[in-house]
Amino acid sequence: MLEQWFYRLKSYLGFSRREMRGFVFVIPLLALLYAVPYFIERYNRSVSQALYLEYIAKNKAFFSSEPSFTKVSQDEKSKQSKGSKEKESAKISSSKLIKPSKPVFNQLSFADVSAIELQMVQGVGPVLSARISEYRDNLGGFHKPEQLLEVYGVDAALAEKIYATFTFKPEITSKININQADFKQLIKHPYIDYGATKVILAYRNQHGAFGSAEDLLKIKIFNQPWVDRVSPYLSF
Template sequence: MQWKEHVKDWIYFSKKERLGVYIMGSLIALLWVLPTFFTSDIHPLEPLNFSIVQLDSMENILLTRDVKQASKSFKSNHAAPHPYPIGSATAMQSKEKISIIDVNIVDSASLERLPGIGEKLSARIVKYRDRLGGFIDINQLREVYGMTDSNFFKFRGRVKVEKGFTPIKIQINKASYRELRRHPYIHHLFAKSVLAYIQSHASISDLEALLAIGSLSKDEVLKVAPYLDFRL
């Protein structure tokens, strides 16, 4: 019976030891049972089946977006300065260049500064203006020798005829043939017809009398009428 005592002593556990054994056994059983109550909802990741072309396209889109954003940021931070400081001499000169000039008082040097007009054309404009007695309409500039429509439309918005301008007029009843012919609108037959009518009728009293001269067309008479003075 002595060996039984030895076995009993060997397998004997104290109260604390038994409690530890119970707890350990419970934990092991719990760990064994718990997995049966939980199923895995985790699905393996599916690969993204993008081709190389698609990947390059997406990369280009991202690069383009980044470039646009960088460009906007640069523009906002580097705004272009005003071409001329306000109040500077250069700004004043620029303002003068776009001012509208009166074609009846401007000189040839000022005309040269207009777009489409050079040295020769500016001199012709002044000469033609003197022969006319002044421009009554800016479209008369198109009658200047060497003036093309292209030239005219370049500066048309930069010139004007002052409202109420009165041109220099020809005293038709006193003018000589040479004086009549000096005007661009009076040709040889016009001048001869006027002088012949005056010799036979003493004078031309008004525009109607001038229109009555058979050798002159109505268009010719009306064109030159603003430049005629019928006083005796």
């Protein structure tokens, strides 16, 4: 029976016996490779669900106090509604992303959470959580909450959910020594692109070390907004 199957398939595809054996070997391997992402996603989902349940268990007292939580939520909504009328919808401020009136309980810090822990937030999957974590780490930490909106796929509504789950405080975990950093170290930073990296290195080689962030303005392609944006992540 197996020989007949081999013969028919070989005749249809025009394979030799040796090629046919290789083909039969490759089929299960391809099926396995196709199934691997599914099992990985399923594992990540189960891990994030376990973390979420653990998180809820640790803060059971908070979640069980429904009346106070409802009151706080209503107050927050009224404040948000009032604030949205006073400000333009296009402007995103720290006060809209972080709700100061919300009770503080045993929350994890956004600066320390892993990509898997970020998946506790509804709307954050494995791909987006990895993107957020990588951007935060490459940046060197967030010193403003609205920097989260710089991540592709994150809007104001999702940012509010993330900061409702994890506490935010300005924290820059790493800085780049602009007078010692090489090409790879500079271009890795999200605020420093290829062109900026080349110009910084060329200027440093010609004029020596930078004394302060203001020295960057001596380079014509840089402007004050860009220097203000990148300077918190630089050391001299």
